Amino acid sequence: MTNLENTLSIFALGGINEIGKNMYVVQYEDDIFVIDCGSKFPDESLLGIDLIIQDITYLQQNKDKVRALIITHGHEDHIGGIPYFLKQLNIPVYATELTAGLINLKLKEHGLLRRTELTIFHAASKLSFRNVGISFFRTNHSIPDCVGIVFHTPIGAVVHTGDFKFDLTPVNNDAPDIHKMAEIGKNGVLVLLSESTNAERPGFNPSEITVGGHIEEEFRKAQKKVFISTFASNVHRVQQVVDAAQKTGRKLALLGRSMINVVSVATELGHLRIPDDMLIEPYEISKMDPEKVAVLCTGSQGEPMAALSRLSSSNFRHVEILPDDTVILASSPIPGNEKNVSRIIDNLYLLKANVIYGSGGSTGMHVSGHANQEELKLMLTLMKPKYFIPIHGEYRMLYKHQQLAESVGVDRENIFIINNGDVVDVDHTKAYQTRRVHAGRVFVDGLGVGDVRNIVLRDRRVLSEEGMLIIVITVSKTDGQLISEPDTISRGFVYEPDAKELIKEVNEIVKTTVTNLSSIHGSKRTAIRQSVKKSVESLLFERTKRRPMILSFLIEI
Ligand SMILES: [Zn+2]
Numbered sequence: 032m033t034n035l036e037n038t039l040s041i042f043a044l045g046g047i048n049e050i051g052k053n054m055y056v057v058q059y060e061d062d063i064f065v066i067d068c069g070s071k072f073p074d075e076s077l078l079g080i081d082l083i084i085q086d087i088t089y090l091q092q093n094k095d096k097v098r099a100l101i102i103t104h105g106h107e108d109h110i111g112g113i114p115y116f117l118k119q120l121n122i123p124v125y126a127t128e129l130t131a132g133l134i135n136l137k138l139k140e141h142g143l144l145r146r147t148e149l150t151i152f153h154a155a156s157k158l159s160f161r162n163v164g165i166s167f168f169r170t171n172h173s174i175p176d177c178v179g180i181v182f183h184t185p186i187g188a189v190v191h192t193g194d195f196k197f198d199l200t201p202v203n204n205d206a207p208d209i210h211k212m213a214e215i216g217k218n219g220v221l222v223l224l225s226e227s228t229n230a231e232r233p234g235f236n237p238s239e240i241t242v243g244g245h246i247e248e249e250f251r252k253a254q255k256k257v258f259i260s261t262f263a264s265n266v267h268r269v270q271q272v273v274d275a276a277q278k279t280g281r282k283l284a285l286l287g288r289s290m291i292n293v294v295s296v297a298t299e300l301g302h303l304r305i306p307d308d309m310l311i312e313p314y315e316i317s318k319m320d321p322e323k324v325a326v327l328c329t330g331s332q333g334e335p336m337a338a339l340s341r342l343s344s345s346n347f348r349h350v351e352i353l354p355d356d357t358v359i360l361a362s363s364p365i366p367g368n369e370k371n372v373s374r375i376i377d378n379l380y381l382l383k384a385n386v387i388y389g390s391g392g393s394t395g396m397h398v399s400g401h402a403n404q405e406e407l408k409l410m411l412t413l414m415k416p417k418y419f420i421p422i423h424g425e426y427r428m429l430y431k432h433q434q435l436a437e438s439v440g441v442d443r444e445n446i447f448i449i450n451n452g453d454v455v456d457v458d459h460t461k462a463y464q465t466r467r468v469h470a471g472r473v474f475v476d477g478l479g480v481g482d483v484r485n486i487v488l489r490d491r492r493v494l495s496e497e498g499m500l501i502i503v504i505t506v507s508k509t510d511g512q513l514i515s516e517p518d519t520i521s522r523g524f525v526y527e528p529d530a531k532e533l534i535k536e537v538n539e540i541v542k543t544t545v546t547n548l549s550s551i552h553g554s555k556r557t558a559i560r561q562s563v564k565k566s567v568e569s570l571l572f573e574r575t576k577r578r579p580m581i582l583s584f585l586i587e588i
């Protein structure tokens with residue numbers, strides 16, 4: 032029998048075997064702490080789905096024990112699910128200043144600002160709950176104001192790194208708390224949860240500062256306007272764009288809602304410094320000398336509605352990309368976005384722009400925000416954990432991270448590669464993974480959360496691949512006999528004027544089926560509709576080898 036009372040339990044409700052919708056849980060006795068609440072973008076197979084979030088059934092079943100939602104940083108895969116979470120479970124949220132600023136934008140959008148208890152902490156803050164104290168350490172990443180979290184429990188410390196890398200010459204002097212990390216390690220770490228995104232990549236990341244140098248160089252070389260696109264949340268890179276514009280005597284226009292939002296929040300909180308007279312409005316661009324203008328825009332991932340995509344198809348109010356303008360994509364496409372990005376680059380060349388792009392930093396316009404192998408080893412060495420759980424990554428990344436941990440001295444039997452829902456229980460003497468809690472995914476579609484399930488998705492897939500056929504049958508209320516010809520309408524299946532013969536055949540088979548049936552069953556609606564569906568289905572498959580969705584409507588007069 033497991034003595035659950037004294038057990039520390041750690042598990043993920045999202046973020047394992049995937050990139051996105053991060054959520055980790057640390058539970059000590061009756062106190063549950065939730066770390067991060069991200070969302071994930073769907074792949075093409077999930078037709079019409081806007082967003083994927085975690086299934087938080089376990090937390091709802093234990094809602095009296097959930098003490099806090101603590102956020103490591105402001106990326107979508109860590110904060111994107113917060114409004115949906117809070118609508119299900121209204122618990123206090125803790126975040127650093129910039130992260131809180133970005134969360135507030137979401138709360139406002141969802142009308143949750145007033146009912147949410149959002150507490151701001153700093154890297155030096157300490158929180159205390161009944162049996163658990165919480166402290167933080169500052170890390171580097173591709174957004175400012177990131178922290179790792181330490182849970183001080185009666186049986187030992189649990190450390191969650193958040194997303195991190197080690198940048199020793201960071202922009203704005205936002206240095207990582209390496210001394211503090213060493214001290215945490217010196218005091219003893221029972222369990223370390225560390226992110227695995229770049230566990231397959233050898234070496235160290237170059238410093239973000241190197242990107243700034245390349246940006247400035249291109250700003251100097253450019254003869255006409257410069258357009259540069261990056262993640263709005265990469266405030267350090269935005270700062271370097273601002274600096275390059277200043278050094279080369281260019282004014283800066285911001286395009287895209289998220290760019291304008293993030294820049295205003297980051298400036299207000301002092302994470303971004305923009306000279307007073309630097310920003311111009313989009314409509315002013317065409318009135319200025321092109322060599323005095325830089326444009327910072329969203330859409331580096333090829334998002335169809337974002338600024339860069341619209342600029343590349345000459346579809347942005349007041350702003351035009353002209354021949355010999357320079358366009359820089361200061362980012363690397365996230366897997367899955369390559370096609371959209373390539374299409375934009377094609378369009379930019381068609382506009383005769385000078386395009387600077389390239390994944391993996393080949394142009395020096397991008398460095399990753401995630402620790403490479405040597406940095407992951409450094410974190411493991413600083414923390415010297417007894418038990419290690421690689422998180423934030425797909426299976427191969429977790430596996431590589433396990434090997435890295437072993438290479439710096441963590442015992443193999445003390446490393447747990449888990450799935451979302453797998454619980455690692457830790458007591459005074461050992462850690463073990465034997466039980467699971469419910470974990471899963473929930474789809475957000477428009478205003479609906481969780482109402483679109485697999486059956487709806489299956490229908491959408493059939494509709495998108497095979498189209499549909501609608502058959503309207505009008506029968507007599509008294510004897511179920513057909514009153515008029517069936518009416519057959521195709522959507523996405525065949526083009527009706529070209530398929531007159533087929534439609535005629537369909538109508539014939541409908542008539543025969545209804546006539547035969549009504550003599551036996553009278554006007555039993557379901558029986559008629561089912562038989563019609565069946566016979567039409569087999570006719571269509573025989574003639575076309577396709578299986579469209581068939582909807583039949585029975586009208587009784
Ligand atoms: Zn991140």
Ligand SMILES: [Zn+2]
Nearest residue numbers: 106108109194
């Ligand atoms: Zn992340």
